[in-house]
Amino acid sequence: xxxxxxxxxxxxxxxxxxxxxxxxxxxxxxxxxxxxxxxxxxxxxxxxxxxxxxxxxxxxxxxxxxxxxxxxxxxxxxxxxxxxxxxxxxxxxxxxxxxxxxxxxxxxxxxxxxxxxxxxxxxxxxxxxxxxxxxxxxxxxxxxxxxxxxxxxxxxxxxxxxxxxxxxxxxxxxxxxxxxxxx
Amino acid sequence: xxxxxxxxxxxxxxxxxxxxxxxxxxxxxxxxxxxxxxxxxxxxxxxxxxxxxxxxxxxxxxxxxxxxxxxxxxxxxxxxxxxxxxxxxxxxxxxxxxxxxxxxxxxxxxxxxxxxxxxxxxxxxxxxxxxxxxxxxxxxxxxxxxxxxxxxxxxxxxxxxxxxxxxxxxxxxxxxxxxxxxxxxxxxxxxxxxxxxxxxxxxxxxxxxxxxxxxxxxxxxxxxxxxxxxxxxxxxxxxxxxxxxxxxxxxxxxxxxxxxxxxxxxxxxxxxxxxxxxxxxxxxxxxxxxxxxxxxxxxxxxxxxxxxx
Ligand code: SF4
Ligand code: SF4
Numbered sequence: 001x002x003x004x005x006x007x008x009x010x011x012x013x014x015x016x017x018x019x020x021x022x023x024x025x026x027x028x029x030x031x032x033x034x035x036x037x038x039x040x041x042x043x044x045x046x047x048x049x050x051x052x053x054x055x056x057x058x059x060x061x062x063x064x065x066x067x068x069x070x071x072x073x074x075x076x077x078x079x080x081x082x083x084x085x086x087x088x089x090x091x092x093x094x095x096x097x098x099x100x101x102x103x104x105x106x107x108x109x110x111x112x113x114x115x116x117x118x119x120x121x122x123x124x125x126x127x128x129x130x131x132x133x134x135x136x137x138x139x140x141x142x143x144x145x146x147x148x149x150x151x152x153x154x155x156x157x158x159x160x161x162x163x164x165x166x167x168x169x170x171x172x173x174x175x176x177x178x179x180x181x182x183x
Numbered sequence: 184x185x186x187x188x189x190x191x192x193x194x195x196x197x198x199x200x201x202x203x204x205x206x207x208x209x210x211x212x213x214x215x216x217x218x219x220x221x222x223x224x225x226x227x228x229x230x231x232x233x234x235x236x237x238x239x240x241x242x243x244x245x246x247x248x249x250x251x252x253x254x255x256x257x258x259x260x261x262x263x264x265x266x267x268x269x270x271x272x273x274x275x276x277x278x279x280x281x282x283x284x285x286x287x288x289x290x291x292x293x294x295x296x297x298x299x300x301x302x303x304x305x306x307x308x309x310x311x312x313x314x315x316x317x318x319x320x321x322x323x324x325x326x327x328x329x330x331x332x333x334x335x336x337x338x339x340x341x342x343x344x345x346x347x348x349x350x351x352x353x354x355x356x357x358x359x360x361x362x363x364x365x366x367x368x369x370x371x372x373x374x375x376x377x378x379x380x381x382x383x384x385x386x387x388x389x390x391x392x393x394x395x396x397x398x399x400x401x402x403x404x405x406x407x408x409x410x411x412x413x414x415x416x417x418x419x420x421x422x423x424x425x426x427x428x429x430x431x432x433x434x435x436x437x438x439x440x441x442x443x444x445x446x447x448x449x450x451x452x453x454x455x456x457x458x459x460x461x462x463x464x465x466x467x468x469x470x471x472x473x474x475x476x477x478x479x480x481x482x483x484x485x486x487x488x489x490x491x492x
Contacts, residue, residue, distance in 0.1 A: 131463030132491060135450030139438040162334035166289040170306045
């Protein structure tokens with residue numbers, strides 16, 4: 001009964017893993033959200049999107065039960081976001097796998113995932129829209145790109161990862177000057 | 184005695200004195216004076232006779248820029264553009280840095296060096312990141328700039344990058360005896376590197392350690408030269424002049440964000456037009472807890488620190 005295809009059937013869509021979340025990636029392709037904000041591509045694992053290439057409702061049956069996943073187990077292991085009861089389908093949509101959904105059930109595309117984040121982090125969403133939280137690139141007086149929440153915070157483990165600092169300045173006593181210029 | 188040497192090489196000769204000069208040196212009395220004054224054969228007649236940037240006519244400026252571009256190309260073997268975009272009307276730049284987000288990774292420091300053609304050897308950096316104790320708060324007595332742990336942020340520490348605060352009442356400008364540094368209409372405090380005499384009064388006057396002196400011949404590999412420059416910004420400097428952050432004048436006057444804003448992985452750096460009520464910088468000022476560094480000195484920075492949380 002519990003054959004592999006069935007085990008896989010209906011697994012939640014957890015597409016985002018953590019490649020270089022700490023340093024926002026160079027934008028490879030961008031898109032415009034329904035409300036007209038230009039955002040980079042969400043940091044999908046290579047080749048994983050669209051999710052419906054597996055979760056098409058035919059190859060796998062939808063299984064909404066909370067359980068240990070076979071596929072995407074690495075995401076389940078690193079899931080540290082909010083209460084322990086958090087579950088894939090809280091955010092990923094079981095019937096339209098290429099979408100997320102709000103608490104209301106309203107579908108949200110991956111490039112507008114900030115709407116989903118903003119349900120709990122409303123103050124951050126407000127600041128993000130004003131350009132206080134998050135990061136914008138491009139032109140201060142013209143077109144800009146907004147990084148998505150998920151470009152910096154792994155949605156499954158959102159705490160900002162520590163970084164190795166770049167080299168400290170040279171101490172003055174270690175700066176050598178040769179007469180006529182340091183060469 | 185029998186073979187009196189000319190005081191200076193003939194026109195067009197390449198000067199190779201101990202001062203490392205390589206500029207064309209014209210056999211004129213003026214050049215001799217220049218040499219006598221500077222003690223080295225580096226200064227060309229044109230450079231010696233050049234006026235303060237603010238007094239130049241359009242034509243003079245074009246000639247000077249053409250000369251500089253030629254000299255840079257000779258030196259770095261690549262085309263370097265020296266821009267002179269003026270301040271945009273209706274714009275005063277402002278900057279804000281989120282102390283609750285900065286993790287002290289120094290990405291900004293090194294992006295700045297790259298963008299602004301700072302000397303790699305001897306090392307010059309315009310941004311200094313201070314590591315401070317959370318318990319102490321902003322307290323320079325407890326600031327460390329040479330921190331180098333495996334990972335940042337370190338437990339119970341926070342980080343405060345310091346660079347030129349583009350003061351509204353800049354003491355550095357006030358003390359300059361020759362008017363080689365001034366505040367532009369868009370709020371950027373700039374230096375005319377060709378007018379600076381290297382007295383370093385401004386460095387003594389600046390309470391933020393924001394100014395840096397070229398004690399040695401600045402060294403910059405050709406490959407490292409950023410060829411998109413501005414006369415008052417990131418064009419390569421010479422030995423003996425002072426330099427500082429210009430909010431990336433070569434970028435910001437063309438509508439771009441400064442390099443440090445674009446690189447910061449935590450989005451701690453905010454930049455924009457203080458006169459535009461919708462700009463990010465205005466949103467910060469109007470909705471967050473903001474302070475100015477060393478506010479009591481009344482330098483009135485247009486660089487702010489805030490707590491985004
Ligand atoms: S790049 Fe950003 S986080 Fe890193 S030290 Fe600079 S301001 Fe702080
Ligand atoms: S921070 Fe220092 S260099 Fe910059 S404007 Fe103020 S006094 Fe001048």
